[in-house]
Amino acid sequence: MNDSQMNLLVAAILEGDCAESVFQAGELRNGGVSTQHIVMRGIEPAMSALDTKCTLEEFNLLEIMLAGRAVTEVMKLLYPDGSGVAITKATVVIAALEGDVHDLGKNILKMVLGGSGFRVVDCGKDCPVPKLIEVAEKEQPLAIGISGLITNIIPLVRQVKDLLRLRDLGRVKVMAGGAALKQSSPDKLNVDFVADSAFDGVHYLESLAGGGS
Amino acid sequence: MNSLQRVAATIHLQETDRVPVIAQVFGHAARFAGVPLDDYVRDGETLARCQLEALHRYRYDAVFSVMDVNVETEAVGSELRYPRNQYPVIRRHVLSQEAEWDGLAVPDPKQAGRMPEMLKALGILRHELGDEVLVVGCILGPFTLATQLLGLERTLYLAIDDPPRLAHLMDFATDVVIRFGQAQLQAGAHLPVVFDPSASPAVIPPNFFREFALPRLQRVFQALSEAGATANWLHIAGPAAPILHYYEKAGVHIANFDYMVSAAEAMSRLPLTCFDGNIKSLLFVEGSPAEVETEAVNLLRAFRDRRGFILSSGCEIPPEAKPENIAALAKASSGKG
Numbered sequence: 001m002n003d004s005q006m007n008l009l010v011a012a013i014l015e016g017d018c019a020e021s022v023f024q025a026g027e028l029r030n031g032g033v034s035t036q037h038i039v040m041r042g043i044e045p046a047m048s049a050l051d052t053k054c055t056l057e058e059f060n061l062l063e064i065m066l067a068g069r070a071v072t073e074v075m076k077l078l079y080p081d082g083s084g085v086a087i088t089k090a091t092v093v094i095a096a097l098e099g100d101v102h103d104l105g106k107n108i109l110k111m112v113l114g115g116s117g118f119r120v121v122d123c124g125k126d127c128p129v130p131k132l133i134e135v136a137e138k139e140q141p142l143a144i145g146i147s148g149l150i151t152n153i154i155p156l157v158r159q160v161k162d163l164l165r166l167r168d169l170g171r172v173k174v175m176a177g178g179a180a181l182k183q184s185s186p187d188k189l190n191v192d193f194v195a196d197s198a199f200d201g202v203h204y205l206e207s208l209a210g211g212g213s
Numbered sequence: 214m215n216s217l218q219r220v221a222a223t224i225h226l227q228e229t230d231r232v233p234v235i236a237q238v239f240g241h242a243a244r245f246a247g248v249p250l251d252d253y254v255r256d257g258e259t260l261a262r263c264q265l266e267a268l269h270r271y272r273y274d275a276v277f278s279v280m281d282v283n284v285e286t287e288a289v290g291s292e293l294r295y296p297r298n299q300y301p302v303i304r305r306h307v308l309s310q311e312a313e314w315d316g317l318a319v320p321d322p323k324q325a326g327r328m329p330e331m332l333k334a335l336g337i338l339r340h341e342l343g344d345e346v347l348v349v350g351c352i353l354g355p356f357t358l359a360t361q362l363l364g365l366e367r368t369l370y371l372a373i374d375d376p377p378r379l380a381h382l383m384d385f386a387t388d389v390v391i392r393f394g395q396a397q398l399q400a401g402a403h404l405p406v407v408f409d410p411s412a413s414p415a416v417i418p419p420n421f422f423r424e425f426a427l428p429r430l431q432r433v434f435q436a437l438s439e440a441g442a443t444a445n446w447l448h449i450a451g452p453a454a455p456i457l458h459y460y461e462k463a464g465v466h467i468a469n470f471d472y473m474v475s476a477a478e479a480m481s482r483l484p485l486t487c488f489d490g491n492i493k494s495l496l497f498v499e500g501s502p503a504e505v506e507t508e509a510v511n512l513l514r515a516f517r518d519r520r521g522f523i524l525s526s527g528c529e530i531p532p533e534a535k536p537e538n539i540a541a542l543a544k545a546s547s548g549k550g
Contacts, residue, residue, distance in 0.1 A: 016373060061416040062369045069370070101302045104365060151498055151531040152299065179415075179451075183472075183495040 005031070006041050009074075013046035016066020018073050025074045035078045043071055047115050051199040059197070061104070068111045088117040090142035090209050095123035095132050096178075097156045102149035105178040105198075109145055112198040118205065129156050133163050136172055143173040143205055146191075148181040157181065158190040173208060177201055216274035216346040217403065217443075224444050224466050224487045226521035232513055232546045233274040234524045235347070235489055236539050240281075240300060240532035242267040250532060251295045254280040257333030264334070265341060270536070271543045274523075275347035278334040278397075280327060282408065285353050285389055286361035288325035289317065308363045308382075319388045322396035332400035339401025347404075347443070350397035354409025354449075355429040356417070358386035365411065372421065379425065387429045391436045403443040406469075407433060413451035422456045427463055434464035446489075450528040457482035471527030476515035488516070489523035492542070497526065497534035502541035509545030 005028055012020040028038050050067055053059045092113055096106045103125035113120045121139050123132055136144055144164075146157055161174050176184070177195035186194050195201035214222070214230045222229045238245075242263040243253035253260055257278075264276040281300045287293050290307035307313060322328040331350065338348045353361065359382045360368040371379045394405045411417070412426045434445040444466040449456070452473040460468050460483055470479045470490040479488050492508045509524055516522035524546050530539060 060414055060418050061365075062372065062418060062421065065366065065369055066373055099296070099299060150300075151495060152533060154498070180495065183493050184499060188499050 006033075006038075009038070009042040010046045010049070013043065013067050013070045013074070014049055014063075016063060016070055018066070018070045021070040022073050022077055025077055029078070038074075038078060043074065043115070046071070047112070054197050054199045061108075064108055064198075068108065071111075071115060089119070090205070091119040091121060091139050092143050092145055092205060093121045093123060093132065093136050093139055093141045094145040094147070095127040096125040096147050096149075097132070097153045098126055098128045099156070100148055100150055100153045101125050102178075103147070105149060106145075106147040109147060109177065109198045109201060112202055113145075113205070116202050116206070118202075129159055129163065132160065133167060133169075136164060136169055137167055140169075141172055142208060143175055143192075145195075145201060146174070146176045146181070147178040148176065149179050151180045154181070154184070154189065161190050161192075173205075175201055175204060215344070217344050220274055220347050220523065221443065223521060223523055226485065226487065226519065228520065232516075232522055232524050234543050234546045235275040236271060236273045236542055237277070237494075237526050237529045238264075238267050238271070238273075238539065239277055239279040239529055241530055241534050241539070244532045245270065245536060249298045250300060251297055254301060255295070255327060255330060257330035258337065260330070261334040261337035261341075264338060268342075268346065271539050273543045275349050276338050276342065277349045277351065277406075278331050278338060278402065279349070279351040279406075279408075280331055282353060282357070282410070283361060284327050284331060284351075285320075285358050285386075285393060288320040288322075288328050288393075289362060289389060291362065303361065306362060306364045308367075317385055319385070319392055322393050328393060328396070332396055335397055335400040335402045339403075344403075348402050349446075350394070350400075350402035350405035351408055352390040352394045352397070352405045352433070353386075354407050354412050354426065354447075355383045355386040355390060355433065356426045357409045357411040358390060359383050360411045362386065365416075368411075369417075372417075372425070383425060383429055387432055391433055394433065394437050394442075395440045398437070398440045398442055404446055405437065405442070406446045406448050407437075408448045410448075410450055412456075413449050413453060414455050415451040419455040419459075423459060427459050430463040438464065448528075454478050454482060460486060467523065469525070469527070473527075476512060480516070480519055484519075485521075487521040487523065489525040491527040492525070494526050494528045494531055497530045497538045497542075500538060502537050505538045505541040506545050509542055513546065 009024040012024050094106055096103045110120050123135055164172050174191040175193045176189050176191045193204045219229045219233045223233050240250050243250045246263040246266050268276050283293055283301055291303050292305040293301040294304045295301045335350050397405045445464050446467040447465045448469040450471040454474045467487045470488050472491050472493040
């Protein structure tokens with residue numbers, strides 16, 4: 001396998017250069033590199049590098065969105081039937097709650113979770129809490145992820161854990177994140193974890209998945 | 214010293230009788246007065262009355278004619294939804310369709326959307342307060358307005374896929390906010406705060422800020438100065454430390470800083486610029502007066518020797534904030550800061 005060509009793919013994804021990423025992935029495949037290898041040695045290292053930048057607080061929405069778009073297009077090339085990455089981890093239900101129409105943070109979480117092998121069920125934005133609980137009952141997820149940009153949804157966030165318990169879903173972890181919610185704490189929001197970023201959230205879920213299964 | 218004199222001296226890092234307090238009370242003024250938020254953001258008289266009531270209760274140093282971040286985009290043609298007792302949200306961005314790019318026109322602030330109501334509020338506030346208290350209007354930064362015209366996701370992709378087109382959109386946005394800012398000054402504002410959340414390093418990298426946002430902010434602040442603004446105030450929340458050193462070049466006199474930037478770091482990046490900040494907004498909802506006081510005292514101490522500090526929150530104090538927490542903020546500066 002050509003390592004330098006794989007590095008070009010990683011660099012193109014990190015630069016958010018969609019066309020170049022697709023080109024490099026195509027070149028690798030035409031050169032006989034397996035799809036799985038491209039995912040493991042190209043896409044996953046790129047995601048990991050973004051994670052490191054995020055930890056160092058050298059991270060911004062523009063870069064993650066561009067990288068996300070490049071990854072999406074490469075995946076379309078590699079899996080034209082839409083099968084995507086094999087789901088290897090648990091299910092996570094995500095939502096932006098009723099009154100909050102900002103879903104970019106949620107969409108980024110979705111992308112990072114999907115890229116990390118979780119199965120994501122997206123309840124969308126402006127989602128009423130009863131709907132979220134219903135979906136959780138049906139999907140029996142490992143966790144629920146709530147993204148919030150505005151503070152007025154906090155009373156709704158506080159309800160989620162108690163409503164889950166009423167439906168005998170107390171084992172489902174609740175994670176919150178987003179510009180407004182990350183200023184708070186788990187006890188004030190009545191959740192299990194407050195994530196500083198999408199990657200922080202994924203680390204938490206991975207620790208749950210690792211410890212629980 | 215009245216509030217306006219206190220703020221003016223602070224901007225020049227001069228000594229004052231006490232540190233000025235500017236609580237970023239916008240929609241909270243409606244809650245405080247028992248007025249539904251969606252009425253507050255649509256009626257200039259109501260807005261002014263609520264702001265004056267809040268001022269009389271809290272006794273801080275500025276009032277705001279600030280509705281929400283969608284005033285300009287609505288005036289240009291975006292459609293909004295007004296949920297009861299909440300801030301409005303965009304139902305449809307004006308540039309949703311390709312063909313709409315050709316029809317863009319700079320709106321007349323005396324006629325378009327809610328702009329006239331914001332101007333009316335400024336007129337009332339200035340008439341009531343004269344030059345005693347700082348009367349603050351609000352315009353968006355050009356990049357933030359671009360994201361409100363097109364949608365944040367599409368704007369960010371455009372930055373990479375077609376930079377000249379983004380530049381064109383931002384130039385249009387710059388024309389819109391300059392005209393609106395000039396109208397606010399004519400209506401009675403001492404200054405409009407330039408609110409630019411999408412220009413935060415949380416959203417775009419610092420080099421992108423330098424290339425796209427900075428030149429247009431320079432143009433905005435120059436135009437506001439020429440139109441008689443008391444000072445230029447830039448409000449970018451989040452982790453803004455990597456772009457603070459551009460503020461001087463932009464012509465900024467008051468730099469807002471959020472809780473993610475420490476007082477020491479802010480001062481080291483801009484030693485001669487007045488700052489306002491940086492108490493966590495959510496503390497006003499979840500915290501206690503004692504916690505607000507502790508944060509305030511730490512800030513007053515940090516800036517005591519250098520001066521040039523306005524005690525404030527890092528971003529908007531949420532509408533549902535506890536009144537006693539805002540009172541604690543105002544009270545914290547009553548000793549000499």
